[in-house]
Amino acid sequence: xxxxxxxxxxxxxxxxxxxxxxxxxxxxxxxxxxxxxxxxxxxxxxxxxxxxxxxxxxxxxxxxxxxxxxxxxxxxxxxxxxxxxxxxxxxxxxxxxxxxxxxxxxxxxxxxxxxxxxxxxxxxxxxxxxxxxxxxxxxxxxxxxxxxxxxxxxxxxxxxxxxxxxxxxxxxxxxxxxxxxxxxxxxxxxxxxxxxxxxxxxxxxxxxxxxxxxxxxxxxxxxxxxxxxxxxxxxxxxxxxxxxxxxxxxxxxxxxxxxxxxxxxxxxxxxxxxxxxxxxxxxxxxxxxxxxxxxxxxxxxxxxxxxxxxxxxxxxxxxxxxxxxxxxxxxxxxxxxxxxxxxxxxxxxxxxxxxxxxxxxxxxxxxxxxxxxxxxxxxxxxxxxxxxxxxxxxxxxxxxxxxxxxxxxxxxxxxxxxxxxxx
Numbered sequence: 263x264x265x266x267x268x269x270x271x272x273x274x275x276x277x278x279x280x281x282x283x284x285x286x287x288x289x290x291x292x293x294x295x296x297x298x299x300x301x302x303x304x305x306x307x308x309x310x311x312x313x314x315x316x317x318x319x320x321x322x323x324x325x326x327x328x329x330x331x332x333x334x335x336x337x338x339x340x341x342x343x344x345x346x347x348x349x350x351x352x353x354x355x356x357x358x359x360x361x362x363x364x365x366x367x368x369x370x371x372x373x374x375x376x377x378x379x380x381x382x383x384x385x386x387x388x389x390x391x392x393x394x395x396x397x398x399x400x401x402x403x404x405x406x407x408x409x410x411x412x413x414x415x416x417x418x419x420x421x422x423x424x425x426x427x428x429x430x431x432x433x434x435x436x437x438x439x440x441x442x443x444x445x446x447x448x449x450x451x452x453x454x455x456x457x458x459x460x461x462x463x464x465x466x467x468x469x470x471x472x473x474x475x476x477x478x479x480x481x482x483x484x485x486x487x488x489x490x491x492x493x494x495x496x497x498x499x500x501x502x503x504x505x506x507x508x509x510x511x512x513x514x515x516x517x518x519x520x521x522x523x524x525x526x527x528x529x530x531x532x533x534x535x536x537x538x539x540x541x542x543x544x545x546x547x548x549x550x551x552x553x554x555x556x557x558x559x560x561x562x563x564x565x566x567x568x569x570x571x572x573x574x575x576x577x578x579x580x581x582x583x584x585x586x587x588x589x590x591x592x593x594x595x596x597x598x599x600x601x602x603x604x605x606x607x608x609x610x611x612x613x614x615x616x617x618x619x620x621x622x623x624x625x626x627x628x629x630x631x632x633x634x635x636x637x638x639x640x641x642x643x644x645x646x647x648x649x650x651x652x653x654x655x656x657x658x659x660x661x662x663x664x665x666x667x668x669x670x671x672x673x674x675x676x677x678x679x680x681x682x683x684x685x
Contacts, residue, residue: 263292264681267301269648270309270658274622274634275614277309277658285641289455289680294635307649308675309661311617312633313376313642314584315624317548318489318527318575321363321399322384325350327580343557348429355387356398363402369582371408373671374644376679378408379575379628381462381489381527383415383433385444392436393444400448400457407684409642411628412448413462413489416441416477421467422505433464438473442480455680460628465491466502466510471517478518487629489548490514492526494559499531511536520545525573525627530560541568546627549619551590553577561594564605572605572619573627588616588666613662641681647673 263284271281282301286292329346354362363380370378382399386392396412403410417433420426426434435441449459461481463469469477481488492510493499502510511532514520525546529537540547547570549562556578574587592605592612607615618633625633632640646665648656650673656664665673677685 265299265301266303268305268308268310272311277661285681289641291637291639291641293637309646309648310643312621313644314374314620315633316375316378316576317573317624317627318550318577319378319380321366321380322359324366324579325362351429356394359395360398360402363399364405366579367402367406367408371677371685373583374674374677375584376409376642377630377632379411379413381413383417386432407679409679410457411460413460414445415462415464417464417468419468422501460487462489467498475517487523489525492529493532494528494530496531515539529562530554534563538568541570546571546573548573548575549591550575550577551587551594552581556580561598564595565599571623573623574620584620588620592616613666642679644677645675647675
C-alpha cells in the first residue's frame with residue numbers, strides 16, 4: 263500500500279499531526295491513523311482535508327457567468343435570470359455543453375471539489391438523438407477526472423398544469439417509461455469507480471403529482487438518492503398551495519415518505535416547522551448560498567434545532583468556491599439571526615459543522631463513500647498550503663476558522679481523486 267502523510271490532517275473535529283493515509287489499489291483508503299508503515303509520500307507544510315463534495319450543480323449554467331446578473335428596473339431577479347438561461351439553452355449542442363461542463367468541473371477541482379452532484383436537465387439537442395446531452399456531461403467528467411453523481415432530472419411541465427414551452431422542451435423527461443429506459447442505458451455505460459446515478463424530480467412546478475409519486479417510489483426501490491428543488495421562491499409555494507392546498511415540503515412529506523435518501527435543495531422560504539419535519543425524517547437540506555444571494559432569493563431560516571443534515575452546492579456556478587459557500591452559509595445565518603447562533607455546533611464552534619456540510623454532508627446526500635478519512639472511503643482530498651499568507655498566524659486549534667473566514671483558493675496546494683493527483 264502507498265502511504266501518505268501531511269503535517270496535519272482533519273479528523274472530523276480538529277486538525278491532528280501524525281495521521282497517515284494508506285491507499286489501496288482500488289482508489290479507496292485501506293487504513294487511516296498512526297500507522298507503522300513509513301510514508302511513501304511526505305507532504306511538508308501541508309494540511310489535508312477531505313475533498314469537498316458539491317451536492318448541487320448545473321454545469322451548463324457556467325455559460326451564464328456575467329450574463330443575466332443585472333436586471334431591468336422593477337423586474338424580479340429570478341425571472342429575469344431564467345430568461346437569460348433559456349437563451350443560453352437554445353445555443354447549446356453536445357459539443358458546446360461538454361465544453362462548458364469541462365470548464366465548470368475543472369474549476370471545481372481547482373477549488374478542492376472532488377465530487378459533484380450534477381442536477382442535469384438539459385437532456386435533448388435541438389436536432390438529433392434524444393438524451394445525447396447526458397453523454398456530454400459524462401464525457402466532461404471523464405476528461406477532467408472529477409467524481410460524478412449524475413442526478414437525472416425528470417421535468418414535464420413549465421409550471422403547475424402548464425405545458426413545456428420553447429427551450430423547456432429540451433428538458434422534457436418524455437414519460438416515466440422513457441426516462442427509466444434512458445436511465446438503464448446510462449447505467450450500463452458508467453465506470454463504477456468514478457460515476458453513479460441519482461434521480462431528481464425537478465420541482466413541484468415541473469413534475470405532476472401523479473408522476474412524482476411513482477417516480478420516487480421506483481427510485482427508492484432501485485436504491486437511488488432523490489434530489490428536488492424545494493421552496494426556492496415564494497411564488498413556487500403560492501402556486502403549490504393554490505393547486506394542492508399545501509406547500510411543497512408539506513406535500514412531499516405526506517406523499518413521498520421522506521428519508522435519508524432525499525435531499526431538498528434550497529429550502530429558502532421553508533418554515534421552521536417544515537425544516538424540523540425534514541430533520542426528523544433524516545432527510546438532507548442542500549444550501550447554495552452564493553446562487554441564492556446572486557438571485558436575491560433570500561436566506562433560509564436555520565435557527566433550529568432540529569435542523570436537517572446540511573450539504574452545500576454551487577448551483578448556477580456563477581462563482582465556484584466551496585470556501586465561499588461555507589463562509590456565506592455561516593455569515594448569512596449570523597445576519598438573519600442578528601449574530602445569535604449562526605451554524606454553530608453543540609460546542610459553539612461553526613467550522614466543524616460547515617466542513618462536515620462541505621464534505622460528509624454532501625457525500626451523504628449523494629450516496630457516496632466519501633467526505634471523510636475513513637477506511638473504505640474514496641481517497642479524495644485537498645491539501646492546504648500552511649505557508650500561504652492568508653493563513654499566517656494559524657495554530658492547530660484555529661486553522662479551520664482561519665481557512666473558512668480568511669482564505670480563498672490560493673491556499674489550496676493540490677487536489678487528489680481516488681488517490682491520484684488531478685490538480
